[in-house]
Amino acid sequence: xxxxxxxxxxxxxxxxxxxxxxxxxxxxxxxxxxxxxxxxxxxxxxxxxxxxxxxxxxxxxxxxxxxxxxxxxxxxxxxxxxxxxxxxxxxxxxxxxxxxxxxxxxxxxxxxxxxxxxx
Amino acid sequence: xxxxxxxxxxxxxxxxxxxxxxxxxxxxxxxxxxxxxxxxxxxxxxxxxxxxxxxxxxxxxxxxxxxxxxxxxxxxxxxxxxxxxxxxxxxxxxxxxxxxxxxxxxxxxxxxxxxxxxxxxxxxxxxxxxxxxxxxxxxxxxxxxxxxxxxxxxxxxxxxxxxxxxxxxxxxxxxxxxxxxxxxxxxxxxxxxxxxxxxxxxxxxxxxxxxxxxxxxxxxxxxxxxxxxxxxxxxxxxxxxxxxxxxxxxxxxxxxxxxxxxxxxxxxxxxxxxxxxxxxxxxxxxxxxxxxxxxxxxxxxxxxxxxxxxxxxxxxxxxxxxxxxxxxxxxxxxxxxxxxxxxxxxxxxxxxxxxxxxxxxxxxxxxxxxxxxxxxxxxxxxxxxxxxxxxxxxxxxxxxxxxxxxxxxxxxxxxxxxxxxxxxxxxxxxxxxxxxxxxxxxxxxxxxxxxxxxxxxxxxxxxxxxxxxxxxxxxxxxxxxxxx
Numbered sequence: 296x297x298x299x300x301x302x303x304x305x306x307x308x309x310x311x312x313x314x315x316x317x318x319x320x321x322x323x324x325x326x327x328x329x330x331x332x333x334x335x336x337x338x339x340x341x342x343x344x345x346x347x348x349x350x351x352x353x354x355x356x357x358x359x360x361x362x363x364x365x366x367x368x369x370x371x372x373x374x375x376x377x378x379x380x381x382x383x384x385x386x387x388x389x390x391x392x393x394x395x396x397x398x399x400x401x402x403x404x405x406x407x408x409x410x411x412x413x414x
Numbered sequence: 415x416x417x418x419x420x421x422x423x424x425x426x427x428x429x430x431x432x433x434x435x436x437x438x439x440x441x442x443x444x445x446x447x448x449x450x451x452x453x454x455x456x457x458x459x460x461x462x463x464x465x466x467x468x469x470x471x472x473x474x475x476x477x478x479x480x481x482x483x484x485x486x487x488x489x490x491x492x493x494x495x496x497x498x499x500x501x502x503x504x505x506x507x508x509x510x511x512x513x514x515x516x517x518x519x520x521x522x523x524x525x526x527x528x529x530x531x532x533x534x535x536x537x538x539x540x541x542x543x544x545x546x547x548x549x550x551x552x553x554x555x556x557x558x559x560x561x562x563x564x565x566x567x568x569x570x571x572x573x574x575x576x577x578x579x580x581x582x583x584x585x586x587x588x589x590x591x592x593x594x595x596x597x598x599x600x601x602x603x604x605x606x607x608x609x610x611x612x613x614x615x616x617x618x619x620x621x622x623x624x625x626x627x628x629x630x631x632x633x634x635x636x637x638x639x640x641x642x643x644x645x646x647x648x649x650x651x652x653x654x655x656x657x658x659x660x661x662x663x664x665x666x667x668x669x670x671x672x673x674x675x676x677x678x679x680x681x682x683x684x685x686x687x688x689x690x691x692x693x694x695x696x697x698x699x700x701x702x703x704x705x706x707x708x709x710x711x712x713x714x715x716x717x718x719x720x721x722x723x724x725x726x727x728x729x730x731x732x733x734x735x736x737x738x739x740x741x742x743x744x745x746x747x748x749x750x751x752x753x754x755x756x757x758x759x760x761x762x763x764x765x766x767x768x769x770x771x772x773x774x775x776x777x778x779x780x781x782x783x784x785x786x787x788x789x790x791x792x793x794x795x796x797x798x799x800x801x802x803x804x805x806x807x808x809x810x811x812x813x814x815x816x817x818x819x820x821x822x823x824x825x826x827x828x829x830x831x832x833x834x835x836x837x838x839x840x841x842x843x844x845x846x847x848x849x850x851x852x853x854x855x856x857x858x859x860x861x862x863x864x865x866x867x868x869x870x871x872x873x874x875x876x877x878x879x880x881x882x883x884x885x886x887x888x889x890x891x892x893x894x895x896x897x898x
Contacts (some may be wrong), residue, residue, distance in 0.1 A: 318529060318530070336458065356699070381517055383519045383520070384517045386619070387518065387616070387619055396610070399582065401536060401539055401540070404612075405532050408518075408520070409533055411530045
């Protein structure tokens with residue numbers, strides 16, 4: 296189990312890497328979305344916004360209407376953001392669940408994989 | 415019209431899954447149907463065989479994935495169970511002659527190249543969402559998208575050779591065609607019909623997710639039992655004469671098949687009907703003579719939608735030894751004879767089976783190697799990935815679909831540039847009393863068994879609708895005297 300602080304620390308590292316990745320910037324162009332993260336074990340929620348190809352800071356709580364909801368254990372969120380976890384593998388096994396339109400799911404799936412590979 | 419040996423409401427030409435589903439739907443609507451099948455079996459591009467050692471191998475179509483609901487319903491109806499394609503452990507990537515383990519969808523040895531592959535696939539999938547699976551020619555940029563090949567698009571969309579190579583491997587596995595043979599518009603429409611290109615190439619969550627215990631042909635065999643003597647095997651359709659009832663012509667069709675007699679001699683056998691459903695790929699349909707000739711666009715389609723080239727090979731072992739080494743049996747290779755390999759062992763692991771595809775230009779050029787030469791190269795490549803044990807299977811079987819006269823290739827038709835926009839509408843548009851089925855005509859999962867089933871339902875619905883209309887006008891009523 297990861298605490299909210301640990302998730303926030305891991306996210307900050309991931310955010311920094313993502314926001315300097317030119318390939319990701321290209322992939323995120325024109326895709327402004329609100330994403331909710333729900334930790335299935337702790338019940339804690341977080342919110343991320345993508346705007347103008349930039350990932351926002353992590354906000355505590357489920358804020359605004361989400362376009363996408365990502366559900367995973369708190370530890371998987373932390374591992375994902377630290378880059379220790381292959382997101383594609385976790386989606387395929389059903390341990391990370393994405394809910395949203397098929398296009399949004401497609402984009403988030405791809406961008407998280409690129410973030411993992413490009414770290 | 416010549417004198418018929420038999421008269422029915424509808425003739426279905428082809429007893430693959432599309433023809434069988436067409437016939438079943440028509441019979442359930444109360445119509446008298448005969449199915450003419452060229453081969454001595456049903457199932458078309460789906461063929462399950464048992465090797466001498468008792469291993470069950472699917473020589474053609476074999477998988478079922480999410481959203482393939484018709485196929486799942488058929489399996490449920492006939493109590494055919496499914497099981498997940500084996501996925502535990504690491505996949506292998508062969509790149510520049512070196513073998514690298516990886517997990518997940520894309521190889522990870524060249525991380526930049528793999529990230530580029532993911533980004534390229536996303537671009538392709540997003541573009542595919544804009545293209546209708548049924549009317550791709552209506553896309554505002556259809557002309558431009560149909561002017562270039564997938565290879566040309568990938569050349570500019572991808573930054574790395576790794577991405578180009580992985581997209582090529584995907585095209586070969588999915589279409590039996592290299593990316594240079596495929597129109598981009600065709601690929602986009604085809605991918606959208608199954609959700610996305612990512613869905614088509616995925617195992618878990620995608621087209622390769624599950625297999626049928628006992629093989630994928632079973633439901634076709636059960637459908638054939640259901641249709642009983644309405645199916646005539648060993649009866650290739652050679653010619654069709656037809657009229658639409660206009661200008662004093664008789665409405666309907668006369669279908670001539672070369673039927674094998676008890677004496678082993680083929681002789682013409684004519685079936686008269688109000689409607690014909692042609693349930694086969696355009697390239698196979700092209701061998702049937704039509705009188706009057708079909709419209710030019712349909713004739714062109716039959717020439718310009720050639721089948722992919724694929725040979726499916728199975729190496730059978732006493733046990734799936736690679737699993738003990740933590741390997742899933744899946745391989746993606748950037749070169750060689752086998753660009754994609756899967757663990758095709760039975761669910762109970764009573765045999766170990768590695769299955770691979772020889773596809774595209776390599777498949778065509780491997781004809782000169784002969785069966786022994788192909789086996790030698792395939793076993794070398796299996797041994798490179800899985801070690802020396804892989805070079806010594808107890809059996810090695812291959813199915814060369816290009817040598818099947820009533821498939822002419824596989825797994826599906828591949829259209830090059832310019833075909834869809836010029837001839838695409840003729841894929842499904844009826845010609846007088848002639849309707850078109852076959853997975854190539856499907857609006858969902860085109861190229862897959864699910865698409866074959868959907869196409870059969872759609873063609874049957876067209877026929878029922880037109881015959882109902884005809885019955886109302888009294889020009890082609892379905893009275894009992896028209897049935898044999």
